[in-house]
Amino acid sequence: MLSTGSFNSYNETALWESLAKGDQEAFEILYRHYFKILVNYGSRFTSDTLLLEDAIQDLFTYLWRRRVQLANIQEPKFYLLRALRNQLSRNIRNDLLEEAEDIDDFLDYLVSLSDEQQTVEQETLLDQSRQIQAAISKLSPRQQEAINLRFYHGMTLDQSAELMGIPKQVVSNLLFKAYSMLRLMLKGLFSFLFTFVYS
Amino acid sequence: MKDFLNDDAFVRWALHNEQDAYWQKVMVDYPDKQDIIRQALELIQQLHNAEEYRTLTLSEEQNWKRLRKNTVHASPLALWSQKRYWVGALSVFIIVALVGGLLWIKKATDSTTYTKLVTKASEKSPLIEKVNNSDTTLKINLEDGSVVYLKKNSRFSYPAHFTAKSRETFLSGEAFFQIAPNPKKPFYVYANELVTQVLGTSFDIKAFDNDQRVQIKVRTGRVSVYKQNPIRLASEESQHLILLPNQQVVFNRETESLSKQLVADPIPIQPLVKGEKRYFEDVPATTVLQALEKRYGVRILYDEELLAKCIITTTLSDQPLTNQLDLICQTIGATYREMDAQLVVQSAGCP
Numbered sequence: 001m002l003s004t005g006s007f008n009s010y011n012e013t014a015l016w017e018s019l020a021k022g023d024q025e026a027f028e029i030l031y032r033h034y035f036k037i038l039v040n041y042g043s044r045f046t047s048d049t050l051l052l053e054d055a056i057q058d059l060f061t062y063l064w065r066r067r068v069q070l071a072n073i074q075e076p077k078f079y080l081l082r083a084l085r086n087q088l089s090r091n092i093r094n095d096l097l098e099e100a101e102d103i104d105d106f107l108d109y110l111v112s113l114s115d116e117q118q119t120v121e122q123e124t125l126l127d128q129s130r131q132i133q134a135a136i137s138k139l140s141p142r143q144q145e146a147i148n149l150r151f152y153h154g155m156t157l158d159q160s161a162e163l164m165g166i167p168k169q170v171v172s173n174l175l176f177k178a179y180s181m182l183r184l185m186l187k188g189l190f191s192f193l194f195t196f197v198y199s
Numbered sequence: 200m201k202d203f204l205n206d207d208a209f210v211r212w213a214l215h216n217e218q219d220a221y222w223q224k225v226m227v228d229y230p231d232k233q234d235i236i237r238q239a240l241e242l243i244q245q246l247h248n249a250e251e252y253r254t255l256t257l258s259e260e261q262n263w264k265r266l267r268k269n270t271v272h273a274s275p276l277a278l279w280s281q282k283r284y285w286v287g288a289l290s291v292f293i294i295v296a297l298v299g300g301l302l303w304i305k306k307a308t309d310s311t312t313y314t315k316l317v318t319k320a321s322e323k324s325p326l327i328e329k330v331n332n333s334d335t336t337l338k339i340n341l342e343d344g345s346v347v348y349l350k351k352n353s354r355f356s357y358p359a360h361f362t363a364k365s366r367e368t369f370l371s372g373e374a375f376f377q378i379a380p381n382p383k384k385p386f387y388v389y390a391n392e393l394v395t396q397v398l399g400t401s402f403d404i405k406a407f408d409n410d411q412r413v414q415i416k417v418r419t420g421r422v423s424v425y426k427q428n429p430i431r432l433a434s435e436e437s438q439h440l441i442l443l444p445n446q447q448v449v450f451n452r453e454t455e456s457l458s459k460q461l462v463a464d465p466i467p468i469q470p471l472v473k474g475e476k477r478y479f480e481d482v483p484a485t486t487v488l489q490a491l492e493k494r495y496g497v498r499i500l501y502d503e504e505l506l507a508k509c510i511i512t513t514t515l516s517d518q519p520l521t522n523q524l525d526l527i528c529q530t531i532g533a534t535y536r537e538m539d540a541q542l543v544v545q546s547a548g549c550p
Contacts, residue, residue, distance in 0.1 A: 024271045031263060040254040049255055056257075057266055064270035132249035151243050152250035154214045156207040172205060179204070 007033040012076065019063075020071035027067075031060055037077070037153065038084050044141075044148050045088050055087045078159050081149075085163060135185040143178040146171050203239040213243040216396070216423045220380065234493075237443070241498075312408050313371035316389050317356050320369065326356040331372075341366075344379035345386065352407075373405040390415075393450050397422040402442075413450040416462050417442045424448050444468045444496050445520075446540045459540045461497060465520040468496040477515040484509040484531050488544065495520045498541040505548035506531070 007015065007029050018026035035056070042052040059080070063070065073079055136144055142164065149160040161168040203209045211217040226233055317326060329349060331337040337349040341357060343366060349355050353372020361367075366386040378386045378397050388395045390406035391413045402422055405414040415424055422442050442448055445465040449458055479487050484506045492499045497520060509531040516523065524542065528535055533546030 027271060028263070028267075031266065032259065035257075035259045035262065036254070039257050040250065043253060043255045047255065049257055052255060053257055053262055056262065057269065060266050061269050129245070129248045129252050132245050133253050136246070136249055136253075147246060148250050150210060151214070151246040154211055157205065175204070176201065179201070 016073050016076060017071050019067050020069075022067065027064060030063075034077075034080055038080060040152060041081050041148065042084055042088060044145050045085070046092065051091060052088070055084060055091050058091070059083050059087050075159070077153065078155065078163070081153065081155070082163055132182075132186065135182050138185065139178050139181055140174075142166075143174050143181075146174045147178055150175065200235050200239050200242075203236065204243070209239070210243060213240050214247060219423075237496075237498075312391065313354065313356075313369060314408075317369050320356075320358075320367065324358050324360075324362070326369075327359055328354060328356045330354045341368075341379075343381060343384070346377045348375040348377075350374060370404055370406060372407055373403070375401070375403045377401045391450075393424055393448075395422055395424050411451065414447060415442065416447040417444050461537055461540050461542070463521075465495045465497050467494045467517060479514070480512045481510050482512075483507045484511050484527060484533075487511060487513055487515075487527060490515060491520060491523060499524075499535075499544060500538075500541055501544040501546070502548075505546055506533075506544070509533075509546070509549035 015026045015030055019030060038056055038059070039052065042055060046052055062083070136147060139147070145164060146160060149155040149163060150157070155163065157168050157171055161171045164171065208218060209222070212219065212222045222236075226236060317328070320326060329337060329339050331349045331351055331353050334351055336351075339347040339349060339355065341347065343361060345366075347355060347368075350373040353370070353374060355368065355370050355372075355374060357366075357368040361384065364384060366381075366384050368386070368388050370388055370390040376386075376388065376397075378401065386397050388397075388404060390404050391408070393406070393413050393415065395402070395404060395415055401417075403414075403416040405412075415422070424442060442459070445462050445468065447460055447462045449460065451458075479490075485501070485503055488499050488501060488506070491497075494515070511527065511530050513527065513530070524535055524544075527533075528544065528546075531546060531549060533544050535542050535544045537543075
């Protein structure tokens with residue numbers, strides 16, 4: 001409101017239009033707005049930071065090259081999440097043969113190490129989130145993705161279904177199962193949250 | 200609850216405060232759904248936070264440098280020779296503008312104060328300023344029917360006429376607000392680094408220029424508070440907090456951190472209605488705690504099995520929540536503490 005040249009949901013259409021005309025500033029603003037959102041969604045599929053960085057680079061490079069076609073983009077967030085998902089699955093498939101499994105394990109190990117370290121340093125507020133986070137990580141990958149799309153990115157049921165390539169009813173079932181599992185795992189501390197899941 | 204979680208509009212409200220007026224009205228029209236709605240809200244926010252912490256850490260800056268090299272700075276060779284000069288000049292200009300812009304924004308945000316905000320806003324439309332240097336509270340009636348009670352040593356600025364889309368006001372010091380509902384024109388209060396957005400409710404803001412803290416307390420309704428931050432908008436959704444009655448947010452200007460707490464003296468969100476039970480004889484402590492939760496709209500956490508065995512007799516009063524909780528805890532030999540705007544009762548149980 002008091003700042004210009006930054007992102008808000010009101011000027012997003014204008015930003016994409018400027019990008020189509022080759023406006024570098026608009027490109028940067030869009031990049032900066034969507035970077036973290038894409039990193040978050042991408043983290044669902046890989047813990048390999050290099051792989052994810054490459055996919056995001058490829059995605060934005062593509063956007064810049066095809067900017068003229070993007071002037072009238074509808075639902076840009078949905079479009080970008082879908083593009084990242086496709087890009088990642090392409091890259092992961094290509095790398096699958098070259099990438100030794102133990103490198104992945106090692107990366108996972110690094111991630112878990114820093115997780116542990118952080119847990120010690122964080123206060124109770126974070127603990128709470130971490131417990132939920134730990135519980136979420138025990139769900140199936142598809143349940144996790146459904147939770148992420150819906151409650152982090154605010155995608156509708158229809159959009160989530162289209163992104164995941166499954167019918168809407170299946171997403172709904174996945175989520176319902178996820179609530180029940182979370183309820184079991186978080187019983188002690190968060191029972192109040194789930195009292196009414198079944199009502 | 201499943202119905203709410205499956206409702207796209209509800210999720211958008213929980214995450215982005217969209218269509219706040221509509222959902223506020225649902226809360227009012229269906230009082231028996233209020234608990235479920237609050238729980239669904241809380242669940243969604245907890246899931247959102249958990250997802251937020253799980254994100255890998257990648258450097259936005261380094262990736263931007265790499266991307267810039269491959270996109271805006273890369274030109275096909277044939278064009279390069281013709282355009283070399285101005286591409287070079289343009290990039291220098293962009294870098295200078297960027298660095299200049301960053302420095303300027305940093306300076307501006309280092310201390311976003313009332314004077315700066317008002318100067319900037321008055322360029323758009325003339326503002327009326329009220330200053331209260333007396334010891335009594337100054338009542339200000341705004342054209343939309345909202346009332347502002349300006350406390351001493353405070354100043355408040357507002358446009359003579361609000362714009363068609365929003366009601367923007369500016370505060371330095373302390374004031375209590377009663378906002379006339381108008382979903383089409385959200386009411387904003389800019390106070391130091393914080394922006395409070397509201398559609399119709401009452402709340403209190405304390406934000407003195409020379410004070411290290413900015414404080415916002417909610418009496419009724421629901422407000423959304425966020426930090427003014429013109430450059431890092433990537434996480435705009437996560438930088439705002441939603442406050443319910445009897446909650447407050449404190450912004451520490453030194454550490455730039457926002458924290459949600461209970462107000463010091465939670466008051467009942469609704470007075471005891473006629474015929475509502477206030478005298479409890481030989482009931483499990485959990486029954487009384489549930490009644491308190493409902494009256495004050497404050498979440499109280501406890502071990503249900505342990506406390507079910509603690510039998511008490513008590514009468515609810517209109518006193519602050521903490522007094523009543525002190526009394527109950529003394530009776531059953533328990534303690535309580537505040538955690539993340541909730542109260543946690545700890546007890547070894549009763550024989």
